[in-house]
Amino acid sequence: MNNRWDSAEANQYSDELAQLAYVVRLLNQETGNILNPGGSASLKRWEKNCFGEDEEIIYIDTDGAGSFIPLRRLPLSRLAGAEGLSEEQLLNEIACCRKSASSPMPPPESLLHAVLPYRAILFAQPTAFFSVACAKEGMAYLREIYGNSILLLPYARQGAAAARACLSAMEQVDSHSIEAIFIDHQGLLVFAENPRTAYERLVRLETAAEQFLTRHGACYLAKHAAEPAAKPIGHELAALRKVISDTAGFPLILRQCRDAEITGLCRQEDLSIFNQPPAVSRDVCLFGAAPLIGKNLEEYRSDHPSTYPRVILGTEFSLCCLGYTAEQAALTESRFLQWKEILLRAGALGGYRGMPVDEVTHLQESCPGRAAGESGNLSSLFMGEIALVTGGASGIGKACVESLLARGSLGEIAALWAREAGLGAVAAAIERIGAEFRNHAVRTATPLLPLAPFFERLRGRGLRLGVATMDTTLSARMTFANLEVEHLLDFVTGYDGGHGEKPGPGMVEGFCRATGLVPQQVVVVGDSLHDLAMARAAGAGMAVAVLSGVAGREHLAGAADHVIGGIAELESLLDRAQAPAPA
Numbered sequence: 001m002n003n004r005w006d007s008a009e010a011n012q013y014s015d016e017l018a019q020l021a022y023v024v025r026l027l028n029q030e031t032g033n034i035l036n037p038g039g040s041a042s043l044k045r046w047e048k049n050c051f052g053e054d055e056e057i058i059y060i061d062t063d064g065a066g067s068f069i070p071l072r073r074l075p076l077s078r079l080a081g082a083e084g085l086s087e088e089q090l091l092n093e094i095a096c097c098r099k100s101a102s103s104p105m106p107p108p109e110s111l112l113h114a115v116l117p118y119r120a121i122l123f124a125q126p127t128a129f130f131s132v133a134c135a136k137e138g139m140a141y142l143r144e145i146y147g148n149s150i151l152l153l154p155y156a157r158q159g160a161a162a163a164r165a166c167l168s169a170m171e172q173v174d175s176h177s178i179e180a181i182f183i184d185h186q187g188l189l190v191f192a193e194n195p196r197t198a199y200e201r202l203v204r205l206e207t208a209a210e211q212f213l214t215r216h217g218a219c220y221l222a223k224h225a226a227e228p229a230a231k232p233i234g235h236e237l238a239a240l241r242k243v244i245s246d247t248a249g250f251p252l253i254l255r256q257c258r259d260a261e262i263t264g265l266c267r268q269e270d271l272s273i274f275n276q277p278p279a280v281s282r283d284v285c286l287f288g289a290a291p292l293i294g295k296n297l298e299e300y301r302s303d304h305p306s307t308y309p310r311v312i313l314g315t316e317f318s319l320c321c322l323g324y325t326a327e328q329a330a331l332t333e334s335r336f337l338q339w340k341e342i343l344l345r346a347g348a349l350g351g352y353r354g355m356p357v358d359e360v361t362h363l364q365e366s367c368p369g370r371a372a373g374e375s376g377n378l379s380s381l382f383m384g385e386i387a388l389v390t391g392g393a394s395g396i397g398k399a400c401v402e403s404l405l406a407r408g409s410l411g412e413i414a415a416l417w418a419r420e421a422g423l424g425a426v427a428a429a430i431e432r433i434g435a436e437f438r439n440h441a442v443r444t445a446t447p448l449l450p451l452a453p454f455f456e457r458l459r460g461r462g463l464r465l466g467v468a469t470m471d472t473t474l475s476a477r478m479t480f481a482n483l484e485v486e487h488l489l490d491f492v493t494g495y496d497g498g499h500g501e502k503p504g505p506g507m508v509e510g511f512c513r514a515t516g517l518v519p520q521q522v523v524v525v526g527d528s529l530h531d532l533a534m535a536r537a538a539g540a541g542m543a544v545a546v547l548s549g550v551a552g553r554e555h556l557a558g559a560a561d562h563v564i565g566g567i568a569e570l571e572s573l574l575d576r577a578q579a580p581a582p583a
Contacts (some may be wrong), residue, residue, distance in 0.1 A: 001126070001206040004029060005196060017043055017068060020120065020195040025062055027124065027199075039187065042113040043195065044073060057099055062107050069106050070099035077216055078113040080163035081262045088537065089364075090160060092499075092506045099329040101496040108159030115163045117175060118191030125187050125280050126336055128209035131218070131345035133182065134279045136353050138346070142182065142345070145212050146205070148175075155184040158281065162186060182203060185281050185355050218348035223266030237317060243297055244322060248308045249263055253330035257319040262337065266318045273312055277354035279342045284355065284363040286323075286332040287311050289340070307364055311336055447483060448548055449568050455488040457571065464515040466491030468507035468534070473497045490515050492551065503533030508540055523569060527551060532559040 002024045013019045020043045027039075042060040049055045057069035058076065076097040079090065092581035094106050111123050132141050139152055151173060155312060156165040169181070179201055181189040190205065192198035213219035241254035271293045278287050292300045292309035300309055310332055312320040321336060323329035355363075413502040427449055455465060466489060469476045473494035480486040491514040493499050493507055500506025505519075514521055523542040524535035527549025535543035536559070548565055557563050562573055 001203050003203045021197045023199045034307050043119045057531045069103045071097045073114050080111045080115045080160055095500050112164035115167050118192050120195045121191045122198050122202055123187050123189050126206040128206050131342045132209050134353050135346040135349035136351040145208050149179045151178050151181040153183045218345045223261050224268045232417045252322045253320050253329045257333050263318040267315050271313050283335050284360050286335055449484045464490045466511040470495045502530040505538035508538035526530050
């Protein structure tokens with residue numbers, strides 16, 4: 001691994017956070033996507049809060065783009081020791097540590113960065129290092145290469161478990177005597193007092209692994225280059241994609257890799273060597289349990305009955321990768337090519353050691369993409385995508401635009417525009433676009449029925465009322481104030497209200513805290529799968545789909561307890577629900 005640090009270029013960035021962004025860009029130039037996905041970078045520094053008090057803030061980049069989420073370190077680090085929190089509760093508590101409510105949701109590995117005392121941290125999966133680590137005698141090899149300068153830990157699940165494992169291990173050693181921590185099948189944590197030193201330390205550690213592989217004849221393996229098949233196989237691939245999509249229960253994108261090296265490998269190697277679990281836990285959600293070798297999907301399903309293949313290998317079509325989006329399919333291809341290098345190099349060292357099979361099964365069941373696709377919640381499938389809608393001013397085109405907007409928060413929409421339209425900083429874009437949305441909503445919001453008497457009748461039943469939106473809280477409050485019904489609502493929150501975002505449970509839980517109710521007493525009424533998934537995640541007593549939005553009955557019925565044509569039908573539904581059962 002070459003040291004790409006250019007002092008002349010780096011000196012243009014006087015701020016350490018900007019230098020860390022520079023380090024992220026350098027690492028993204030390396031083959032194998034060292035930081036993405038599953039990798040991250042962070043920097044801790046002291047800042048004044050709104051009370052003029054000193055507060056330690058940790059800036060963390062988790063998408064490899066050099067865009068940092070500011071988090072309050074003290075409450076974040078305390079979460080590592082919190083017992084009894086569900087995964088949803090933990091994610092909500094991590095979200096509450098954001099310095100800015102408009103920042104993206106931070107991932108569970110934020111806890112790792114918070115508990116370690118070092119200022120600059122890189123959490124990476126470098127190819128040569130993992131090639132050594134995933135050999136059958138990998139841990140012994142790492143000790144031979146690095147001595148006691150790296151703390152070697154067994155596998156621990158991401159989030160609180162990994163953070164606690166690091167804390168416990170750090171208590172047994174002198175923190176000044178180690179340069180990095182390796183968590184098996186998770187990643188390498190490299191740290192220092194500044195971004196440049198952390199980067200150069202990572203380069204040195206990866207270079208040492210490369211030299212070890214070279215000495216053992218496992219670094220530069222023989223390549224079998226070959227040209228892709230001359231005959232067109234587009235129809236065959238399309239048919240295969242259709243069959244796998246039908247098996248998965250939702251549409252998938254198929255991407256064919258036409259790289260000459262992987263094509264040659266697929267023609268000359270025994271492809272069964274790839275029928276092994278991934279090396280990195282984060283890749284489980286991209287690769288699945290194992291690739292499909294050839295086209296026999298029935299045989300694959302007999303071995304893996306609860307899932308479907310994300311990667312296909314064959315002599316005719318080489319490597320094909322599937323994903324919910326084109327971006328995910330491309331990422332799967334990139335990560336698989338890195339894993340291929342790890343697998344072959346570890347094999348040359350005496351055998352490959354992948355993720356434990358039972359842990360792979362557990363991770364598959366909790367993959368975000370699996371939950372999105374198999375539950376019918378297609379909202380997250382649009383994340384990171386750009387939609388071009390023609391005729392968006394009226395009719396079906398306008399309905400498509402409104403549907404797509406409903407699938408993201410204002411913060412996500414503003415971040416996209418800030419990047420694509422050159423609107424400057426995300427915070428400024430949020431304020432600018434938010435003002436436009438507020439003005440538009442206040443001017444044009446038209447109730448489907450007279451709201452004041454409707455709300456008053458519901459309150460007359462003893463019901464407490466609340467509104468949850470993916471717009472800003474201020475915009476929602478201004479809209480209801482303009483409609484002269486805000487005083488009839490017990491709870492109003494947007495994506496920035498501190499309760500998380502749909503389809504998470506936080507908004508329902510916030511309503512419960514505000515009203516003294518429990519989720520089983522709550523009826524969630526919504527016109528999108530996001531709303532209904534929020535109800536399920538929170539354990540609401542009833543989820544009611546209303547067809548006054550852009551989604552049809554066929555899309556909503558499977559996720560709802562009841563479907564009504566419009567909000568005016570809610571009262572009769574409540575009457576039926578409260579009526580005594582016939583004798």
